[in-house]
Structure formats: C-alpha cells, structure tokens
Amino acid sequence: MFVISCPWCGPREQREFSYGGEAHIVRPRNADELTDEAWADYLFMRKNPKGLHYERWVHSHGCRRWFNVARNTATDEILAVYRMGEAPPDLPGQQPPTPCGEPAIGSGNKAIDADGLTGTGR
C-alpha cells in the first residue's frame, strides 16, 4: 500500500485510485494495414518491468481525473507524478542491482515522512 499524490487533490491513499496500466501506449493509426502480430503487440504485450514503470492512475474516489505516475515496481516508490500528454521524465538508476534481484528495502514510498509527502506530486 502506498500514498499517491493526485496533481489536483494532493496525497491520498492508493485505495482511492484505480489503476490504468502501462502509460504511453498509442493506438496504431494505420489500423487497416496492421498484421495480426502488430495488433497482438498493441493489445496484449506489456513491458511489465522490474524497476522504473510509467503508468496511469485515475482518482476514482476523488476528482476522477487521470494522470501519469513513474513508480519503481521493485520497491513501490513513487518517483514522479505528471499530467496526461506530458512526456515521461527521464529517471535513471532505478533498476535493481541484478535484473531479478530483490532490493534491500521493500515496498513503501516513505509515506510516513511528511516531507516526503509534499516532495512527491507535481
């Protein structure tokens, strides 16, 4: 469980939000030319990385607005919150030491730390 800073409402518990999956997937414009494999890639294939992940959330039980989040899926630490339509921020150094390794600390985005709370978000 973690706290997400909604760009409009501020820090709220993750349960108030719904998950929208991987961000920046663009629907192909040349639909009638696509091969079955290209459709499968668009519809089903996902990065599903361990480490830095760009993803969409919607504040379902709040302002009901969509936004993007950059999160480290190995620790659940939220690294950035940014608006729909914005380019994903460059955030190097978020991979685990070995690709499938477990990080020294577990999940949690330092939500208890009040400074940490205001620090994340926009």
Add this chain to the structure above:
Amino acid sequence: MTKYSILSLARNAFSYHENWPEAWRSPEPKPAYEAVIVGGGGHGLATAYYLAKEHGITNVAVLEKGWIGGGNTGRNTTIVRSNYLFDASAHLYEHALKLWEGLSQELNYNVMFSQRGVMNLAHDQHEARELKRRVHANRLNGIDAEWLTREQVLEFCPILNGDPTIRYPVVGATLQRRGGTARHDAVAWGYARAADERGVDIIQNCEVTGFRITNGAVEGVETTRGFIRTGKVGVVAAGHSSVLAAMAGIRLPLESHPLQALVSEPVKPVIDTVVMSNAVHAYVSQSDKGELVIGAGIDPYVSYTQRGGFSVIEETISAIVEMFPIFSRMRMMRQWGGIVDTAPDASAIISKTPVKGLYFNCGWGTGGFKATPGSGHVFAHLVARDEPNALAAPFSLERFSSGALVAEHGAAAVAH
C-alpha cells in the same frame, strides 16, 4: 538415496532423527548442461523431473535465484481442482489432477494431497446458471462435478451463513469432490529429491541475468555464478517471466501483481472442505495444523514487492466474516504476498519462442499450483522434443495473434 518408509522412519528414530541424509545434493554448477531450467519453483522442478524420467534427459540443471519453493510455490493457498470451463484447460488441469492422485507414491514423498472437496458458491440466479453451465461442461469432459442446492450446501458445510436476507445469500454451489489441498513445500521438496536422484543438479542462489543467443539460437545462460552453456533453456519464473523474456528481446502479454494470503491462529477442525466465492471475492480452507488459510484477490497495480496493500486484506476479511460469522473473533497470525504473472485470458503460456531452444512456461497467475505436476509434465515434452504435445498446444504464444484465446476468467477469478 534412502527410500522413505515405515522402516526407515523406525531406524532413524533410534538415532533421534539426527542422521537423515540430505534429500538432494547442492553441487557446483557445471560449465555445460544438455538443458537448463530457470526457476526452482514446483513447475521448474517438476519439469526437470519429467525431463529425466520421461525423456531420458538427465544432464539438467535447475537454477534458482533464491531457495527452491521460495516463490509462489511456497506462498500459495494450495487449492487443487480441475473444474475449468473450456476443453483445453479442462484437459490440462485434469491431467494434473490425475498426476496429483498418485504423486506421493510416485515421488516417495508425502505431498499430503487431501481430496476434501472444493465448493464454489453461487449468490444469485445469474451466478447459479453460470456455475451450472460449468458443471455440465466439466461432466462432458469426464471431470467430476456436482450441483448442490442451498440446503445441500449448508449440510455439507454447516458453518456457512445460511441467512437468506444477507447481501450475498448462498443459493447453491458446485462441488468437485476430487479437489482439495496439498502441502506446498512438500511438492517442491519431493520433486527436487526425485529429480536429484535421477541426476538433475539443483543450484540455489544462482540468478540468471542474461541469455547468450547466436544466430537466433540459445547458446547458454549468464548467471550470478558464471556462464553456463546449453542448447535448451526452459524458463519457469512466474512473476519474473517478463523480466527474463526482455533479456532475450521477447515481449510477453503478462502483468505481475502482488497476490496476498493470510492465516489465522490454529483452532480445532471446523471446516473440512474448501469454500470459494467469486462474488464476495474470498476463499478459505483449514490446514492440518488448524489454521484457517484465507486467500485474497490481486492488488490492482504492477509490482514485484511481494507484499501488497492492507485494503485488500480488509476487503477479504469482511467477505470471510459475512460468509462465516463464526470466524468474526478469530485472530490472524501472518500475512504475505507473492508475485503472480497474470495473462489477458487468465490462462497459462506454454510455448516456444522466436529464439531456438528457448521455451517459456508462465502466465499461471493466481492459479498454477494445482497444475504443478501437469505443467511440468507437458513442458518437459516441449523442451525435450521441441514440439508441444496435444495438451500444451492450445497454450502457445501464437494464440494472442490468432485470437484463439482460452478465456478462463470465470473459472479462474478469485477461485485460485
């Protein structure tokens, strides 16, 4: 290898059980193997065992980044059943269930398979119709399945809340009497011991960090303990499958989510079957130690943290208490999470890949423990022969472009 028997038990009692030999060796990795299995969960160990037993391929290593059974195999709630809707899944899970029925004898290791029955509750007319349809489909596939009326359900499991005025009243249930539970660790250890006996090297604390691929064919694996040469690699890494696939430049249709479970303080026998409910999203059984074993639904977001959020536990517990008011004052002792690899159609992927000699067995998501023996059995065939057998063929990666999905959300759902 000592054969476990009443005699060996008695013999070792004389030395206070201090002289049991190790159940499997811990060898150094060799520079090369005929086949390498990545992932020492139940599925990986079973694959190695059947490679040796059914296909005569004994020069095999199982590489495990942590300890064997430390992934989902040791974290699951151990429900075993085969009552899936579609032919392809029904055949695969029933194949596994038949292997479960002889597994303790086959492995000479007590996996404590207990066919106590698995009940799936219906709470409204629509759900009842859906579940009856599944009963009929199961019977057409030769799988034991019964429909229980409300009265029969309450007779079979008297502690269920029979009040017809609650938000989700019980209107009936399916019952698979051959379903039940097994001891998760014993499954990993039993397969490890039996594979080791046939010459398989089980190598723990060895993480695969890359594949060496030349001209589209696999040449070996890079690991935290050095390079290992091999022409055949079977990846059975559950939650980490996408990470391993990415090392070979392959994209998979998977998302990894935390899935949580919890157990209560131990009490005297109170529930002698498995009860599952898709509508309220929870299920429960009682372990031989007396603990209630309770399973939740997945946390909604992608994560590799093996813990998940408290809100999921809260929802699960409120569902359990509505179904079983008798449990309202029980204390919960432990909670944990595993990382499950969920596929868009809630079915597994047992497949070749564009890289020659590289095979994936993944996507079992929230419900692969029950498939362990069958999954290992059919995957060994694919790795050994470079062709899937009839049971595995419908589960290839090609189904995502051909459209022949095996949509088992109804039979998978919370009902792991």
